[in-house]
Amino acid sequence: MKHLILVGACYLDTILTVPQFPEEDSKLRATALQVRRGGNCPNTVEVLQQLLLSGGGLDTSSSQTQQVSAADAAAVTPLPSKQQQPQQQLKLHLVSILPDVESSATRKVLSSFATPPALQSSPSYDSESLSESVTGAAPTTATSVDFGHCLYRKGHHEAASSYIIRSGATGSRTIVNYNDLPEMTTDEFVNIVHGFAAMPEDQSHDGSTSNLFGEDYWWHFEGRIPETTMQCIHHLRQVLPGSTISVEVEKPGREGLVELAAESDVVFYSKSWAESRGYTEPEACLRGELSNCNKAFLMLCTWGSQGAGALFPSPAGAGGGNNEQTAEIAEPEYLHCSPSEVCKTQTITVVDTIGAGDTFIAGILYGLSMMMTSPPSITAPAAAASGNTTKDIRSWIQSKSEKEKKDILSFAVRLATKKVQMEGFAGILEGW
Numbered sequence: 001m002k003h004l005i006l007v008g009a010c011y012l013d014t015i016l017t018v019p020q021f022p023e024e025d026s027k028l029r030a031t032a033l034q035v036r037r038g039g040n041c042p043n044t045v046e047v048l049q050q051l052l053l054s055g056g057g058l059d060t061s062s063s064q065t066q067q068v069s070a071a072d073a074a075a076v077t078p079l080p081s082k083q084q085q086p087q088q089q090l091k092l093h094l095v096s097i098l099p100d101v102e103s104s105a106t107r108k109v110l111s112s113f114a115t116p117p118a119l120q121s122s123p124s125y126d127s128e129s130l131s132e133s134v135t136g137a138a139p140t141t142a143t144s145v146d147f148g149h150c151l152y153r154k155g156h157h158e159a160a161s162s163y164i165i166r167s168g169a170t171g172s173r174t175i176v177n178y179n180d181l182p183e184m185t186t187d188e189f190v191n192i193v194h195g196f197a198a199m200p201e202d203q204s205h206d207g208s209t210s211n212l213f214g215e216d217y218w219w220h221f222e223g224r225i226p227e228t229t230m231q232c233i234h235h236l237r238q239v240l241p242g243s244t245i246s247v248e249v250e251k252p253g254r255e256g257l258v259e260l261a262a263e264s265d266v267v268f269y270s271k272s273w274a275e276s277r278g279y280t281e282p283e284a285c286l287r288g289e290l291s292n293c294n295k296a297f298l299m300l301c302t303w304g305s306q307g308a309g310a311l312f313p314s315p316a317g318a319g320g321g322n323n324e325q326t327a328e329i330a331e332p333e334y335l336h337c338s339p340s341e342v343c344k345t346q347t348i349t350v351v352d353t354i355g356a357g358d359t360f361i362a363g364i365l366y367g368l369s370m371m372m373t374s375p376p377s378i379t380a381p382a383a384a385a386s387g388n389t390t391k392d393i394r395s396w397i398q399s400k401s402e403k404e405k406k407d408i409l410s411f412a413v414r415l416a417t418k419k420v421q422m423e424g425f426a427g428i429l430e431g432w
Contacts, residue, residue, distance in 0.1 A: 017032035040222045041220065042094060108159075163177075186231040193239055249269045267298075268300050282302070302416070308336070308409065360416040364412045
């Protein structure tokens with residue numbers, strides 16, 4: 001079984017929609033009020049869970065021979081039935097800081113997911129007993145989210161909060177955050193990783209055991225606190241060297257994000273961060289940052305209404321084709337997808353852009369996870385032991401056709417486009 005672990009902050013969002021952004025020391029009546037759970041990784045998990053519960057959203061078959069018209073070539077491949085999807089092979093885990101395990105705020109956060117566990121009082125607050133109290137209270141299914149690795153802060157009863165002022169005139173969002181929950185420490189993350197490393201080894205399709213080296217694990221980091229995140233990544237490289245690691249480079253001006261990107265296998269860049277670096281479109285950002293991302297086999301950049309771009313660095317050399325010692329450097333493959341490509345006959349009416357980037361990330365993680373459910377080239381223990389697992393994944397990704405890669409990118413863009421046309425995330429696959 002593959003494990004997708006998302007590490008990031010969880011918020012309770014209060015969203016006020018106003019006719020225009022208020023002036024300082026003024027009074028303004030809001031036209032709408034919403035209170036919902038937020039946070040990059042929790043939002044991504046909510047979308048991923050719906051994808052898994054629905055049975056799919058992307059045809060990952062590499063043997064498709066059906067002829068398609070030129071008009072359909074740019075569209076996302078039709079969805080297969082539940083029986084065709086190996087969703088039972090992917091398990092979701094959320095690692096986030098939450099208030100006291102018995103607090104109403106924690107119950108509200110967990111109840112926002114489709115299949116929340118029933119909480120029970122825990123006699124102590126070590127990670128092992130908390131895991132038992134959260135996950136042992138209700139049976140888990142192959143598509144439920146595992147909250148057993150969240151860190152519950154005893155004595156704290158308020159969740160981290162975001163107050164979002166959304167302007168009806170311009171569509172801008174002004175966000176004020178408040179969080180008094182102690183952040184995750186490196187030692188706490190080390191304990192979480194050891195919990196995964198101690199899990200029973202999964203038996204791969206070729207009879208080998210893969211859990212020992214971590215190649216069944218994909219770790220995704222929000223990248224909020226780069227210094228701590230960097231230490232977490234270094235620990236993963238030592239303990240579970242076969243793990244795939246992705247990171248979000250989102251907030252402009254946040255020091256340490258460039259260094260995080262350099263240590264990651266998959267990098268997600270935001271439009272706001274790219275513009276703060278002087279880039280005016282996604283391809284320029286990805287090619288401009290390529291020399292820094294020696295370990296990456298996939299780089300992505302979202303660009304609002306213009307869609308998103310993906311860059312696939314060359315598999316040549318240990319640095320993905322960017323190694324100075326590589327004699328010949330193949331040109332990285334760039335793909336782009338716009339909302340108009342996936343919604344050719346549909347009028348797009350923007351309703352709520354909050355979480356669109358998180359939804360895009362969910363689409364990419366889901367698409368790649370489904371494609372990588374049983375790739376034969378990355379399950380050999382010898383590859384993991386030699387530290388070559390990520391290189392094998394890179395080569396495997398590069399072996400896919402342009403259409404297969406474009407299908408994943410188009411799927412994620414289509415998913416994000418669907419999200420901006422609705423409030424929140426619930427029912428995002430309805431009418432798909």
